Amino acid sequence: MKKIIPILLCLFFLTDGVAYAHVLRVGARWQFQIIQAALNASLKGDTILVGPGIYKEKNIVVNKSLVLIGDHYPILDGEHQFEIISVKADNVTIKGFKLIHSAISSLVDIAGIKVYTRKGVTIANNILEGTFFGIYLEKSAGCLIENNKVTAYAKTDQQSGNGIHCWQCDSIRIIGNAITGHRDGIYFEFVTNSVIWRNKSINNSRYGLHFMFSHNDAYISNIFQSNNAGVSVMFSHTVKMFNNYFEDNWGDGCYGIFLKEITDSYILGNKFLRNTMGISMEGSNRVVVENNEFSKNGWALKVDASCLDDTIRRNNFLGNSFDISTNGTLVVNCFDHNYWDKYEGYDLNKDKIGDIPYHPVSMFSMIVAQNPTAMILFRSVMATLFDKIEKILPGITPEIVDRYPYMKALKI
Known part of the structure; x- marks a missing residue:
């Protein structure tokens, strides 16, 4: 009998764990019509499945470790007034949503999806359009941002944040995203041990990628195209930049x-x-x-x-x-x-x-570097003469x- 009791206790706790991991459905035909109501009723480890439709719920706060999945890209509308999803729990997964129209602020970094000091968050296969910041990680670690499409339409830098923004983070993976129309496509500040892989950062108003004080990171096989200033990597060490296109x-x-x-x-x-x-x-x-x-x-x-x-x-x-x-x-x-x-x-x-x-x-390149207006002579007889002189007298x-x-x- 003494040997059986520990086995029964183990079975009880295993069964207890499974019993509380269930699916809550949100939609016109289901038990919940409001996403936040389903979140409030959920338990750790649950999955919330959101059906098609337009949801205007102000700021949705995720404060439990769970999975939030959209069926056929339900639309979460911030109505130009709110941050759309705020993640305030570890081990959260958000997939399959279309997020539009977050608020814009010059004082607060408002995002379509913002993660506040958390670990193990996955944000994948979402569409973000017309958000201020797209996806924002703050003091977070071990997170995955994958296969999201992040698009902004602001005409000035003041009206647009960064597409994917990471601040004081560690061990972040940014994989296969498409970012366009933002201030900086991808922004790293004080980020370590992280990788940026197979992303497309195109037509952003400042940088396709912006590094600041970020060490031991790698960006690999990305496309940075037609950004206003290109890519900037500053005040960092041990950065690996492999197999990217800069066009x-x-x-x-x-x-x-x-x-x-x-x-x-x-x-x-x-x-x-x-x-x-x-x-x-x-x-x-x-x-x-x-x-x-x-x-x-x-x-x-x-x-x-x-x-x-x-x-x-x-x-x-x-x-x-x-x-x-x-x-x-x-x-x-x-x-x-x-x-x-x-x-x-x-x-x-x-x-x-x-x-x-x-x-x-070349001698002519030195002249242009000191006097940019001399570029008007490019491919002229004068430029050719300078280059010939340089070949005869290379010490110049x-x-x-x-x-x-x-x-x-x-x-x-």
């Missing part, structure tokens, strides 16, 4: 990536296509730029004199107006084994490496030299 970021002060005060980071396997600047680097140290393609940019790479111990190798430079530009005379960085389509050297020993070094900084330009230039473009 069509044109305009004054636009770039594929702007790096400022970055250390011990990697830019590998990316494509920089048709940007004003492919990469602009300021105060960036021990950064490896390898196996990237720079094609049809204004400037492929701008390296400020404050950059030290950076390595630029095995990249393709194709059809750029200027390949390399700098504002200093002494450059303490390594350039080697790149392919430069402007290289006019030869390979007598047939080892696929040019026999004479290549100086990628900064000592940036690729001593082992490839004769053919690399496969990247």
Whole structure:
């Protein structure tokens, strides 16, 4: 009998756990017509299934660990007055909703879905349109934001927040989302050990991606296209930037990536296509730029004199107006084994490496860097003359030299 009692107690607690995990339905034909009423009646571990329709419930607060699922994308309307969903419990899942018309505020960061200091939250397969901030994580960890479509229509930065915003977070996964029309598509500030993978951040009014004080993160296989300023990674270390596309970021002060005060980071396997600047680097140290393609940019790479111990190798430079530009005379960085389509050297020993070094900084690019209006002379006889002088007297330009230039473009 003594041996049977512990077994019976275990069975009781297991049965008790299953008994309280059930489905609550919301909709015209079900027991609940209001989502918040179902939330209030639910218990930890329950699933709330919301049927099709338009729900105007002001601010919906989720304060229990449960699953909230929309059937055929029910519409949650914030009526331009409210934050739509506020998550205030751990281990919450929100899937399958269309959220529209959150409030706009210059004092409070109002979002379509906002997570307040929580862990293990999943936000997936939702559509957000016309929200101030789209999805906002505050002091949260171990969360997943996946396959959401986040769109804003504001005409000024003051009327639009960021599409996916993370502040003081850790171990966040942002996967497969599409963000457009926001101020910054994705924003990280004080975020660590997190990954941004396979997202599309297009036509945002400022940055496609904005990093601030965020370390040990990676963004991989994303598309950043036609954003007003491109991508900015600032005051961070150990950032991995792999296999992304940076496309069509044109305009004054636009770039594929702007790096400022970055250390011990990697830019590998990316494509920089048709940007004003492919990469602009300021105060960036021990950064490896390898196996990237720079094609049809204004400037492929701008390296400020404050950059030290950076390595630029095995990249393709194709059809750029200027390949390399700098504002200093002494450059303490390594350039080697790149392919430069402007290289006019030869390979007598047939080892696929040019026999004479290549100086990628042209004299005319230095003039334009100091006097932008000189760009009017681009492709003129005068510009050609400057470049010929530089080849005869290479000491005129900064000592940036690729001593082992490839004769053919690399496969990247």
